[in-house]
Amino acid sequence: MFVLVNLKTYPCDPLEVAEAVRDVDDETDARIAVAPQATHLERVAETGAETWAQHVDPIDYGSNTGHTLAETVADAGADGTLLNHSEQRLKLADIDGAVQAAQRADLETIVCANNPAQIGAAAALGPDAVAVEPPELIGTGTPVSQADPDIVEDAVDAAANVDDDVDVLCGAGISTGDDVVAAGDLGAEGVLLASGVAKADDPRAALEDLVEPL
Numbered sequence: 001m002f003v004l005v006n007l008k009t010y011p012c013d014p015l016e017v018a019e020a021v022r023d024v025d026d027e028t029d030a031r032i033a034v035a036p037q038a039t040h041l042e043r044v045a046e047t048g049a050e051t052w053a054q055h056v057d058p059i060d061y062g063s064n065t066g067h068t069l070a071e072t073v074a075d076a077g078a079d080g081t082l083l084n085h086s087e088q089r090l091k092l093a094d095i096d097g098a099v100q101a102a103q104r105a106d107l108e109t110i111v112c113a114n115n116p117a118q119i120g121a122a123a124a125l126g127p128d129a130v131a132v133e134p135p136e137l138i139g140t141g142t143p144v145s146q147a148d149p150d151i152v153e154d155a156v157d158a159a160a161n162v163d164d165d166v167d168v169l170c171g172a173g174i175s176t177g178d179d180v181v182a183a184g185d186l187g188a189e190g191v192l193l194a195s196g197v198a199k200a201d202d203p204r205a206a207l208e209d210l211v212e213p214l
């Protein structure tokens with residue numbers, strides 16, 4: 001299973017979480033990565049943790065004040081990028097452009113979507129993976145695998161109908177090892193999560209609990 005910890009703009013210590021991600025990843029069969037804020041990418045990547053951006057823009061080098069260029073994210077040490085997160089929604093044409101920008105910079109891509117219909121559309125854009133996250137469950141601590149298991153299974157089917165090579169992750173409310181196992185049982189190849197680790201008093205212990213049953 002792939003476990004991607006999105007730090008959003010939570011007031012956690014990104015280096016403390018990154019060091020925990022690096023160490024717990026070494027101790028388990030799970031693949032664990034961390035997505036800090038853009039300004040923390042370089043320092044987080046230097047810890048040796050697998051590092052992802054939270055977003056890149058559908059742009060190339062040039063006149064794009066205030067935008068995030070995929071090549072700069074890659075230069076900072078990122079291995080991949082989330083796109084179209086529920087908190088950073090893009091128009092369809094911009095998701096397409098951002099996937100292409102990320103691929104140009106050799107970044108792995110996960111396109112987020114609200115529901116199975118959007119997952120099908122996202123998969124058609126050729127990312128490495130898609131992630132279904134019902135926005136109403138984000139940050140609630142109620143796992144999508146429990147509150148809405150059908151949405152995960154339907155997302156897996158929707159992606160497979162478009163492109164068998166696109167992996168499917170799920171997210172929202174995931175905070176325990178049982179939640180991760182349940183996601184895998186529904187056909188997901190990974191999970192996206194944030195508050196369960198970023199808001200934990202002890203992020204390392206939270207991560208260890210998450211991957212303990214894997």
Ligand code: G3P
Nearest residue numbers: 138139172173193194195
């Ligand atoms: O990107 C993951 C995220 O949106 C889920 O957040 O806090 O419900 O784990 P959370």
